[in-house]
Amino acid sequence: MAKRVVLCAAAVLLVITAGYASFFVAPQERTMGDLQRIFYFHVSCAWAGLTAFSIGFASNLFYVWKRKEKYDWLGVTCAEVGVAFTTIVLISGPIWAKPAWGIYWTWDARLTSTFVLWLLYISYLLLRTLVEEPDRRALLSALFGIFAFIDVPIVFGAIRWWRTQHPAPVIMGGPNSGLAPGMRPTFYFAVLAMHIFMWFLISERYALEKMRSEVEVLHREAETS
């Protein structure tokens, strides 16, 4: 219990500090001005979402391999948390885009494939509700999760294959890209904060899923006896 409270407090405090730093510590961007400050929030959420999906992918693989239900719990947990972060990305993006591009949404490859990724994980969560038997549900959703995750590199590659309106990658985007040195501490701090927050969400949701599974077993035992 104490561990949960500490993790929760640390996560919330870090996210608030990152928010403060992005508004008051990070330097103002030359062309976009204060508008650019959403970048710290938008990109750190995107990275946290992708990390959650990556952990989910690993647990899907482990489930197929080891057939331990803890991997199934972790898989669904990560999918839900990843969907939550990607939802934030899909909302914070248009908030930035309206003043910067003049439109909320453009059907460019990167935006579209992030949207598709989000839809795929929504389908994953939906699939889980449509298979009754727990072992079958775990296996089928793990396999679908693996196929859906294959979409992730396509999302990342799309910006390079069909270069469109989305800003070219700032981090790891090749020569002439990169973050101004003054922005780096805030950016990496925001990424760290969002990851710790993600970890807190995952640990809470995992505990919930474990409990739900135990209740399901008890229900079945009560029905048979």
Next chain:
Amino acid sequence: MGVLSNAAALLGKEVRTEFRSRELLSTTIVFVLIVVVLFSFTFDPTTNESHRFGPGLLWLAFLFAASLMLQPCFLREQANDTLSALRLAVSDPFAIFLAKIGANTLFLLLTELLMLPVFAALFNVNFRGQLPGLLLTFFLGSLGISTAGTALAAISAQARMRELLLPLLLLPLLAPILVASTEVTVGLMSADPVMQWKGIGFLVVFDVVFLTALWLFGEYLLEE
């Protein structure tokens, strides 16, 4: 017997089953025709507009048709539990998938080739001289649709509301195929035709990635 000879035998069975009734092909062709005709009501199908929107609509029609056509490929085996017999008969379960992918690709390709002249006539699109390029695009696109679709049909066949579930799982997964195939087809059907090899490369990558994934994980999809 190797995987390929197993797959060839099963492909023969799939094709024979279909050509005895021709149910799947005829319904799919009529479905695509209906969709293409309905699309023409949503915008003015004059030449310039058709060049811009036509190929995308055509591929969308193929995608919708595929999401219906792929439904029975595993459901059909459930009726008399023939999937268990198939699993016992082959040395590697991947052969079952290869056969079903082969058959679905063939049926989809046939539908596309039959619909191409109809589409070209209705939307006043000229594809003369571009047939080899279009064939290549149709083949790679259909292979990608069939590979991902066969895998997901095996998943949805084991769930409730399977008729609704398959399009739901499949269509977002096929979005990259739709984008790439449309890009290439637009290039080939434009007034000044160009072959967009980038799109072809993308389709090849998609096909190889999903075939490999199915080769690695396919056997778990068919577990009892």
